[in-house]
Amino acid sequence: MGKPxxxxxxxxxxxxxxxxxxxxxxxxxxxxxxxIEELDGNFVMFYAPxxxxxxxxxxxxxxxxxLINTKDSKLAIAQVDCTLHFKLCHESDITGYPTLLYxxxxxxxxxxxKGTRDLPSLTIFLSEVFTMKSEKQDVVKDSGQVKIYxxxxxxxxQNIEKFVSNGQHFVKFYTPWCKYSQKLAPIWAxxxxxxxxxxxxxxxxxxxxxxxxxxxxxxxxxxxxxxxxVNGRIMGVADADxxxxxxxxxxxxxxxxxxxxEKFMKKKKTLPVARISEETFETFLEKDLVFVNYFAPWxxxxxxxxxxxxxxxxxxxxxxxVLIADVDCVRSKPICETEKINGLPTLILYKNKKIxxxxxxxxxxxxxxxxxxxxxxxxxxxxxxxxxxxxxxxKNHSDDSKTKDEL
Numbered sequence: 014m015g016k017p018x019x020x021x022x023x024x025x026x027x028x029x030x031x032x033x034x035x036x037x038x039x040x041x042x043x044x045x046x047x048x049i050e051e052l053d054g055n056f057v058m059f060y061a062p063x064x065x066x067x068x069x070x071x072x073x074x075x076x077x078x079x080l081i082n083t084k085d086s087k088l089a090i091a092q093v094d095c096t097l098h099f100k101l102c103h104e105s106d107i108t109g110y111p112t113l114l115y116x117x118x119x120x121x122x123x124x125x126x127k128g129t130r131d132l133p134s135l136t137i138f139l140s141e142v143f144t145m146k147s148e149k150q151d152v153v154k155d156s157g158q159v160k161i162y163x164x165x166x167x168x169x170x171q172n173i174e175k176f177v178s179n180g181q182h183f184v185k186f187y188t189p190w191c192k193y194s195q196k197l198a199p200i201w202a203x204x205x206x207x208x209x210x211x212x213x214x215x216x217x218x219x220x221x222x223x224x225x226x227x228x229x230x231x232x233x234x235x236x237x238x239x240x241x242x243v244n245g246r247i248m249g250v251a252d253a254d255x256x257x258x259x260x261x262x263x264x265x266x267x268x269x270x271x272x273x274x275e276k277f278m279k280k281k282k283t284l285p286v287a288r289i290s291e292e293t294f295e296t297f298l299e300k301d302l303v304f305v306n307y308f309a310p311w312x313x314x315x316x317x318x319x320x321x322x323x324x325x326x327x328x329x330x331x332x333x334x335v336l337i338a339d340v341d342c343v344r345s346k347p348i349c350e351t352e353k354i355n356g357l358p359t360l361i362l363y364k365n366k367k368i369x370x371x372x373x374x375x376x377x378x379x380x381x382x383x384x385x386x387x388x389x390x391x392x393x394x395x396x397x398x399x400x401x402x403x404x405x406x407x408k409n410h411s412d413d414s415k416t417k418d419e420l
Contacts, residue, residue, distance in 0.1 A: 038082065038090065039092060040057060041098050042101050051118075052089050056114075056116075058074055060092060060112075061096050062096060073131065074090065077136070080136070083195070093105075095110070112125070139188075141225055164206050164210075164216055165202065166216065166217035169227070170225075174311070181266075181267065181268065182216075182243075183217070184218065184219060184239070184240050185237050186239075187219070187238075200259070201216070229313075230310070231247075245343075286339055288339060288341070291348055306358055306360055307349055307354045307361065309341065318358050321381075335389065342357065360372040360376075360381075
């Protein structure tokens with residue numbers, strides 16, 4: 014019975030690893046220890062060729078290898094065949110396949126990956142586990158100061174929230190090991206130089222390997238990721254990888270004027286969503302209908318709602334009776350306390366300064382549009398009724414006066 018099993022293993026092996034196409038490193042008892050001691054990190058898959066789950070997972074593992082196993086990379090994606098290197102797998106306490114272990118440099122006590130086996134989850138894990146090691150090292154970051162060199166703002170966990178809370182920012186989220194991030198790096202540097210003297214925009218970048226919290230808050234799941242941020246709120250995601258397309262995107266998004274109530278109310282070239290502060294709260298509430306998104310920059314659900322809220326603002330941008338707005342509960346805490354905001358995001362619809370609807374969390378765009386239109390129609394009907402009543406009263410008054418004159 015042993016011979017058929019051996020044949021099955023031989024049949025499966027060629028389908029699991031194709032040496033000509035694979036970019037994943039093969040580790041064995043001879044090179045394993047050296048690689049752990051040489052590199053900053055090793056992410057290793059322990060497998061068996063006959064394992065169906067291993068075979069199904071391998072294309073994703075190989076894709077991760079393409080991203081990370083580049084020239085001069087300090088991280089490695091590797092694999093160990095436990096049918097060939099049983100002793101090594103036994104020493105690593107491998108009891109099932111595939112088992113994914115991350116080894117820090119000079120550390121033979123690994124961190125086991127137990128998350129979803131997809132590319133975004135694996136890359137996020139790498140960022141997190143690398144940051145865990147970085148935090149243990151004697152690395153001191155500047156507290157809240159943003160350094161700007163050649164037009165580029167270097168952003169991190171300590172300074173990004175305050176820095177992007179005011180003005181327009183174009184920010185690249187990246188990791189050093191990602192080959193697409195590497196390809197974009199010189200282009201992004203040139204973009205920063207070209208806009209270094211533009212008073213309305215700041216180009217910046219965030220290294221997600223060193224700033225896990227920021228990238229988690231912004232829900233970054235792929236690299237590089239280019240966000241257009243205005244007054245602390247995500248307004249767009251750029252899909253461009255060359256200088257000309259990036260400049261075209263900036264030309265489309267850039268606002269060459271300050272965002273203040275007077276210009277917004279006059280419907281000049283401003284954002285489709287008004288940013289309300291303590292000073293402008295009463296001014297903005299003068300509209301018939303005001304729909305406000307109460308949010309915080311650190312809130313992941315708020316960030317996911319951002320693009321939808323922008324579309325809602327664009328939908329009603331030319332409707333003079335409606336204002337789509339938002340309030341940053343970090344920068345305008347007194348407003349959120351006064352309005353008794355106890356969860357984020359909270360969406361409040363005001364009609365003539367009175368609350369007529371409250372939503373906790375998000376709703377589909379069509380549903381939000383229908384909600385606004387419903388109250389618009391009610392307002393229109395009420396105004397028409399008031400007009401009819403007023404005209405009737407005027408007519409009756411005129412008739413009464415006429416009767417008195419006749420008498």
